[in-house]
Amino acid sequence: MTRVLVVGAGPTGLALALQAQASGATVRVIDRRPDAVRPSRAMMTHARTLEVLRPLGVVEALLEYADRSPTVQLHLHGRAVRVKIADLAVPDTAYPHLTLLPQAHVEAVLATALESRGVPVERGVELVGLTSAPRTAVRAQLRGAGETTATCDYLVGCDGADSKVRQAVGIGTTGADYDREIVQADVELEGGLGTDTAHVATTRAGLVFLFPHGDQATWRLMATRAVSGGSAGDTLSPREVRELLEAARLGTRVSRLAWSEVVPMRYRLADRYRDHRVFLAGDAAHVHSPAGGQGMNTGIQDAINLGWKLARAANASDPETLLDSYELERRPVARSTTAWTNLVFWGESGLDPLASLIRTVLLPVGAPLLLPAVLRRRRLLAAGFRILAQLRISYPNSPLSIDDGRPESLPIRVGDRLPDLPVTVADAGTRLQSLTASPGTHLLLLRDAPTPDPVASDGWTRVHRLQDRPGRGLIAVRPDGYVGFRTTESTSLHLHRWLNLTGAH
Structure with missing residues (x-):
């Protein structure tokens, strides 16, 4: 092994x-x-x-630990907007929600x-x-x-x-250091902030976040600021935490500082x-x-x-x-x-005048007017969620992506993630990601497709027939949930080539 x-x-x-x-x-x-x-x-x-x-x-x-329907209170330089983000209009995933999970x-x-x-x-x-x-x-x-x-x-x-x-x-590596740093703290607060809501506030120096998901106290404080000249692992003083909250105008104060750290920011790519x-x-x-x-x-x-x-x-x-x-x-x-x-x-968090203007003037004026309309535009919201949630990542140009023709009733592109669509298997309704929710390679045959020759002796490859999808083709799903192969004929010689290439044969 x-x-x-x-x-x-x-x-x-x-x-x-x-x-x-x-x-x-x-x-x-x-x-x-x-x-x-x-x-x-x-x-x-x-x-x-x-x-x-x-x-x-x-x-x-x-x-079990997650908050799947977070409520966020936006504090926009004296204005407040409350936003509840529940299930989104993304029908092809089992997890159409933001998930707060430390x-x-x-x-x-x-x-x-x-x-x-x-x-x-x-x-x-x-x-x-x-x-x-x-x-x-x-x-x-x-x-x-x-x-x-x-x-x-x-x-x-x-x-x-x-x-x-x-x-x-x-x-x-290539990259650079930012001129800003992140500061974090676990704190207990006094002042009436409910623990059922996260809070985000704009300041001239950046954003201040409060999440009711601290490790060592009720609240996790996160904020950006100009580089202080310290080093990774430095701690914050109670005065520094107090100043961050005062700048955020959240109407609360720290009763206990349980833990804190300074995190220098950089971007690097190997x-x-x-x-x-x-x-x-x-x-x-x-x-x-x-x-x-x-x-x-x-x-x-x-x-x-x-x-x-x-x-x-x-x-x-x-x-x-x-x-x-x-x-x-x-x-x-x-x-x-x-x-x-x-x-x-x-x-x-930008420190230049334009970034500060956006946070402290344009956003406070525009957000209360535009945000409710954006939240009502579920398709627009769903499109943003797909990018944030990394659902649009695809590998069409990978050497592991082989296209031998599009199966007529399963129009999923090679290289894309397998969407969680409803299907019928063995006379029962299920969904594609439930069907493939076990380790290994999965072959999804259309209803009329001949069953391929035995493809594995170690249980690594599983074959499923989609009874509600007519045709003779199939798609092959990689162990990481991406479509690696598709064909209009399940007897395609290219199938065994792909299985051999991916070690699934």
């Missing part, structure tokens, strides 16, 4: 380990931190992230699931060096209770923005995501602003993309093409995400 060593037990590393293990690999996860407890930085889990985690059986546990809960659920599968996180174990070559295993030097050497087929650096894995293999048998994922590969809550979600989706490829490479007809497809698919996603989050972050 393929042996995968995951360095870093944040959301990216845990998701990657779950996906690789579910795909047939033996997995080991190490993390230099001695315990799992740390404050959340991410606060939102997007719809596409929930979709790709669904086959791993963890979504129900995640949603990172700490995501990590706890994923770590529990991983341990239940016999893969406990080895904490207090640090990577101190590694060697990798094209055709040989990776040797990693570890330090924990003594120094040891571990051998694996593949090693994945999920160890954050200052990744030791990335540095060890000499992969550079020059490449792979060095022989060593890969990068999550913040080790890309870092960008927190605008839109994209960081944790992009990292988890990196992990789900890469995990099955590592596990199945030994079965693939061309393992290098399979493994190279990870960077070809995911690096452009990080690049485009960085571009649009830079623009949004400028609007949220």
Whole structure:
């Protein structure tokens, strides 16, 4: 079995380990931190992230902690607008809602699931060096209770923005530092703010957020400000927190400051995501602003993309093409995400006169007039949600995307995510993402299609006949929920080529 060593037990590393293990690999996860407890930085889990985690059986546990119908009070320089964001007009996903779910809960659920599968996180174990070559295993030097050497087929650096894995293999980054920083604090407040509502306030210096989802107190305060000259991990004084709340005009004051930190902001993109048998994922590969809550979600989706490829490479007809497809698919996603989050972050926190004018004059005047109309335009709102929730990510130019013709009653493009459409299977109604909510490759046959020859002996590939969709074609769905192949004839020779290419045969 393929042996995968995951360095870093944040959301990216845990998701990657779950996906690789579910795909047939033996997995080991190490993390230099001695315990799992740390404050959340991410606060939102997007719809596409929930979709790709669904086959791993963890979504129900995640949603137990989540707020799926958040109410937000916008404080716009003296004006207040209350917005409730419930189910949106997005019928092709099981999760048509914003989901407030702090990172700490995501990590706890994923770590529990991983341990239940016999893969406990080895904490207090640090990577101190590694060697990798094209055709040989990776040797990693570890330090924990003594120094040891571990051998694996593949090693994945999920160890954050200052990744030791990335540095060890000499992969550079491009990007820059922002002239703003994020400050966070867990606080108790006095002044009548209800804990059923999040609050967002505009100030000349940026935005101030209050979420009733703190790790060590009721409220999580997040704000932007000009770079203070400190360093990562610095704490805030009670006076600094008080000044942030006063600038936000929220009519509340701090009764207890439980925890705080200063987070320098930067955007970086790794020059490449792979060095022989060593890969990068999550913040080790890309870092960008927190605008839109994209960081944790992009990292988890990196992990789900890469995990099955590592596990199945030994079965693939061309393992290098399979493994190279990870960077070809995911690096452009990080690049485009960085571009649009830079623009949004400028609007949220830019220090120049134009950004300040937008926040303190134009937004307070325009939002009370325009926001109710926008919320009534459900299609417009749904279009924005699709971008934010990463439902529009697609890989049409991937070497794993093979198009042999569009099945007539299932017009889904190669490279797109599988939408959650209603279908009939075995005389019962279901939905496509329920049908494919188990690890592995799924072949969706139209009603009249001949059943393909046996395609796997290890239970990796599952075949489903859609009785309400006439035709002789099929589509093949990858383990990460993207359509990799389609054809008008299920007997197409290209089907077996694609199965071999993806290690599913």
